Amino acid sequence: MKVSSTIRRNHRKVRRITAASGVLLLLSGSVSAEKPDRFDGTISSARSMAMGGAFSPLADDITALVINPAGLVNTGGVVFYGDYLETGGGAGPWEGKLFGGVERWGIVFGAAGSRKSYDGGTAESQLSTGFAIDVLSGSAGSFISVGGALRWGRVSFELEEGCVPCGVSPGRYSYDALTADLGMMIRPLPFISLSASMENISETGFGSGDYYIPWDRTVRYGAAWLYEDRFTVSWERRHEGERNTDHFGFGLRTAVPLEIMAGMTSERVYGGARWDGNRWRVSAVFGQEAEDVISAGASVEIFFNRPARIYQ
Amino acid sequence: MRIVRRGITLYVAAFALLARLCVPVSARCSGLEATPDSSVSIRWGGVYTNLIRLDEYPLYFPWNDNSRSSHLSDRVSLMFDVRSARQSHFFIKGTTGLRGTSWHDVYSSRFFIDQGHISATWKGRLTGKLFLRERVFRNRGRLMCLVSNDSHLVSRRGEGFDVAALTAGSVFMTYTSAVFRDPVEQKRNFGLPPLPLQGIFLNLFEGGIDRGSWHLGLTLVDVRSSWTQHDYSALYGLDGGFSLEGGGVNIEFARSAYRWDDFEGGLFGFDPGAMEWGSFSEGLPSDGSLAAEWTGLELNAGAKGRFGLAPGYRYSGRRFKDEIGEVSSGYVESYAELWWKHARLAMLASLKAADRYDYRTNRGGGVLSASFRTRLRGGLETTAKTFFAEGYRPVFVISTVDDNSLTRLVTTARLDDTGGESWFSFLTEACVNLGRRWALGGSMYLERSVRGFYSADIEMRGGRRFVFRASAGTYVPVSTYADLTCDPVAQTTRRDKSISFQTRIWLGGI
Numbered sequence: 067m068k069v070s071s072t073i074r075r076n077h078r079k080v081r082r083i084t085a086a087s088g089v090l091l092l093l094s095g096s097v098s099a100e101k102p103d104r105f106d107g108t109i110s111s112a113r114s115m116a117m118g119g120a121f122s123p124l125a126d127d128i129t130a131l132v133i134n135p136a137g138l139v140n141t142g143g144v145v146f147y148g149d150y151l152e153t154g155g156g157a158g159p160w161e162g163k164l165f166g167g168v169e170r171w172g173i174v175f176g177a178a179g180s181r182k183s184y185d186g187g188t189a190e191s192q193l194s195t196g197f198a199i200d201v202l203s204g205s206a207g208s209f210i211s212v213g214g215a216l217r218w219g220r221v222s223f224e225l226e227e228g229c230v231p232c233g234v235s236p237g238r239y240s241y242d243a244l245t246a247d248l249g250m251m252i253r254p255l256p257f258i259s260l261s262a263s264m265e266n267i268s269e270t271g272f273g274s275g276d277y278y279i280p281w282d283r284t285v286r287y288g289a290a291w292l293y294e295d296r297f298t299v300s301w302e303r304r305h306e307g308e309r310n311t312d313h314f315g316f317g318l319r320t321a322v323p324l325e326i327m328a329g330m331t332s333e334r335v336y337g338g339a340r341w342d343g344n345r346w347r348v349s350a351v352f353g354q355e356a357e358d359v360i361s362a363g364a365s366v367e368i369f370f371n372r373p374a375r376i377y378q
Numbered sequence: 379m380r381i382v383r384r385g386i387t388l389y390v391a392a393f394a395l396l397a398r399l400c401v402p403v404s405a406r407c408s409g410l411e412a413t414p415d416s417s418v419s420i421r422w423g424g425v426y427t428n429l430i431r432l433d434e435y436p437l438y439f440p441w442n443d444n445s446r447s448s449h450l451s452d453r454v455s456l457m458f459d460v461r462s463a464r465q466s467h468f469f470i471k472g473t474t475g476l477r478g479t480s481w482h483d484v485y486s487s488r489f490f491i492d493q494g495h496i497s498a499t500w501k502g503r504l505t506g507k508l509f510l511r512e513r514v515f516r517n518r519g520r521l522m523c524l525v526s527n528d529s530h531l532v533s534r535r536g537e538g539f540d541v542a543a544l545t546a547g548s549v550f551m552t553y554t555s556a557v558f559r560d561p562v563e564q565k566r567n568f569g570l571p572p573l574p575l576q577g578i579f580l581n582l583f584e585g586g587i588d589r590g591s592w593h594l595g596l597t598l599v600d601v602r603s604s605w606t607q608h609d610y611s612a613l614y615g616l617d618g619g620f621s622l623e624g625g626g627v628n629i630e631f632a633r634s635a636y637r638w639d640d641f642e643g644g645l646f647g648f649d650p651g652a653m654e655w656g657s658f659s660e661g662l663p664s665d666g667s668l669a670a671e672w673t674g675l676e677l678n679a680g681a682k683g684r685f686g687l688a689p690g691y692r693y694s695g696r697r698f699k700d701e702i703g704e705v706s707s708g709y710v711e712s713y714a715e716l717w718w719k720h721a722r723l724a725m726l727a728s729l730k731a732a733d734r735y736d737y738r739t740n741r742g743g744g745v746l747s748a749s750f751r752t753r754l755r756g757g758l759e760t761t762a763k764t765f766f767a768e769g770y771r772p773v774f775v776i777s778t779v780d781d782n783s784l785t786r787l788v789t790t791a792r793l794d795d796t797g798g799e800s801w802f803s804f805l806t807e808a809c810v811n812l813g814r815r816w817a818l819g820g821s822m823y824l825e826r827s828v829r830g831f832y833s834a835d836i837e838m839r840g841g842r843r844f845v846f847r848a849s850a851g852t853y854v855p856v857s858t859y860a861d862l863t864c865d866p867v868a869q870t871t872r873r874d875k876s877i878s879f880q881t882r883i884w885l886g887g888i
Contacts, residue, residue: 155799157799293812297784297785316820320756320758320778320780320787321757321782324778326778326780326787326789326806326808328804328808328822333831333832334824335804335822335830337791337806337822354824354827358799358827358828
């Protein structure tokens with residue numbers, strides 16, 4: 067494929083900006099979690115964080131929209147969700163998300179907006195919309211569902227000093243990204259859940275719209291075991307670029323509607339608790355982002371016409 | 379080397395007790411066949427244990443080919459137990475050595491007596507016991523544990539005899555004589571003690587009177603060693619208590635020194651002139667310890683619940699020898715705990731205030747701890763605790779325990795305020811019964827926001843006599859829960875990455 071010289075120039079410019087911003091961010095030294103040097107499509111919901119990221123085969127709340135859209139079928143009626151996560155006791159980035167979902171004509175639709183803000187004015191915003199549908203459903207709780215989602219994201223950042231060798235002047239910059247996500251969930255038995263999902267990211271890049279980076283892909287697949295509606299074990303493998311990570315999580319429901327969750331990936335521990343009322347759910351979660359850096363957050367879900375089929 | 383020749387005493391006592399036990403048993407054994415309601419019960423049992431463990435070793439884990447990183451051990455224990463209606467009791471346990479451990483020649487004997495005792499009771503008032511490799515000490519629910527198997531000098535299992543008498547008027551007297559030998563030495567020679575005996579010799583006398591409303595007691599202990607001139611200790615203790623306002627007041631006093639003639643200042647060694655308000659401990663002997671507590675002081679406020687107060691005092695002098703009991707030396711503490719219990723719900727709140735001083739570190743100050751405990755529907759227990767100690771940063775702990783026939787879940791979160799960024803620790807342990815035979819368990823532990831650990835295990839029970847357990851993980855979560863919930867200072871966990879397989883088979887009826 068022949069790439070035009072304009073595209074190459076734009077490509078180099080974006081690289082210079084991102085490299086310069088990365089250097090400045092490192093020099094600032096006040097951020098505990100990594101800032102994105104490009105669009106980071108990964109979103110961690112409260113439950114996903116508490117399960118150590120092993121959420122794709124469960125995907126049992128509205129945040130499935132941005133992790134495995136096929137899991138939207140586990141919601142129903144009308145649902146609203148909001149969460150807030152903070153890193154390093156406020157010293158690191160924070161993020162907030164709002165989700166909404168509704169079921170019509172046997173299809174579950176979802177929409178979401180989120181913003182993750184770092185020190186120094188860097189921010190990543192996303193708008194998402196998607197759907198899921200049961201393509202096959204058994205009488206005892208088994209089903210096969212598929213789903214899809216589109217997400218638009220924008221990373222904006224401030225360059226206070228610019229980079230003379232790079233030819234980048236100070237100012238505020240941003241670039242956009244688009245993701246197209248696909249997901250599938252299979253429950254051959256009510257207590258076994260298998261999943262596969264893909265997140266395809268295309269960045270439109272800085273400035274002109276004619277620059278693009280070829281689609282980048284994150285693939286998730288995993289399995290979960292749901293025992294007696296009380297105990298959940300979940301595993302997910304995430305393939306990003308040339309990197310594979312395994313995520314493990316479990317959740318256990320007590321007699322009162324309290325679920326304790328814990329997870330691990332790369333020997334980092336995550337956990338949390340979720341109280342499940344009839345019309346609402348609240349969670350408090352934490353995750354180990356790095357050594358000596360803890361993220362913590364909380365979420366609230368509100369249901370209207372919540373169907374009985376919802377698992378957990 | 380000093381050699382103490384008192385083994386003959388042990389053997390004479392052994393023959394006397396054997397004679398007491400064996401004669402009536404053999405007579406009744408003949409009657410055992412004739413009458414089904416025999417007054418003698420004879421039981422035996424055995425346990426086979428097999429353990430394969432693979433420890434972390436670079437490059438090869440989990441299938442190490444380095445002998446130091448993999449361990450295979452198996453052993454068989456056989457037990458024999460005879461009990462008569464007149465409360466004579468004989469128990470013996472023999473064990474094979476471990477195979478595959480080449481680090482020591484302790485197991486060169488393939489079979490040794492691992493534990494045993496023979497005891498007899500006369501008219502329910504006089505009991506004699508001869509024991510081999512057992513832990514025998516009593517505590518009688520006292521505030522201070524003056525002699526303990528969890529101490530430095532007498533931590534091992536000992537051999538000796540024990541006599542206890544309860545006379546009319548609730549007067550009791552006990553005497554224990556034991557020798558604590560080197561464990562390697564103990565397992566040689568078929569597990570029997572060779573003569574002359576060598577080791578740490580203990581003499582313990584306890585006596586007193588225990589009535590319903592009051593009690594008095596006396597403890598006399600001395601410890602001598604045939605190995606070294608330094609392991610000497612002598613201790614005497616006095617304890618008493620009486621009922622007061624529906625509760626009970628207990629006061630215990632003890633002194634400890636190297637030898638009996640080292641005690642100075644009379645029986646108590648008090649210096650009343652130095653005792654002033656706020657510095658009471660200045661008048662107490664530096665080789666003494668004192669504990670006092672008033673418990674059971676309660677107020678029933680009807681619908682408002684019940685309130686209680688438990689004040690207490692602890693003192694242990696700098697020169698108090700803490701080698702044979704569980705009393706640490708060199709601290710003073712006065713405290714009061716106020717608690718409230720809900721009238722109907724399972725809900726308990728308590729507030730404990732203490733003033734402590736540690737002579738060893740020369741640090742002290744006030745400590746305030748509050749806790750709240752409740753049990754919710756379905757048995758979910760939640761406990762929240764906070765510690766505020768002068769000189770230390772605050773600690774907050776919340777813990778939940780959910781235990782039912784299907785699952786068991788223990789979760790603890792702890793926040794240590796370090797002044798800068800706080801330490802956050804999180805432990806969750808879960809176990810799920812998968813039917814009647816299988817159980818799946820696991821745990822995850824985040825230590826001080828930095829290090830993560832995990833463990834997982836699966837257990838299979840084949841009836842009542844067979845258990846197979848496979849486990850893997852990066853640590854062994856035995857005492858982690860207690861460290862997190864009870865210790866004001868966060869502890870460090872040792873990394874212990876391993877895979878192990880364990881099998882146990884029970885035989886017989888014990």
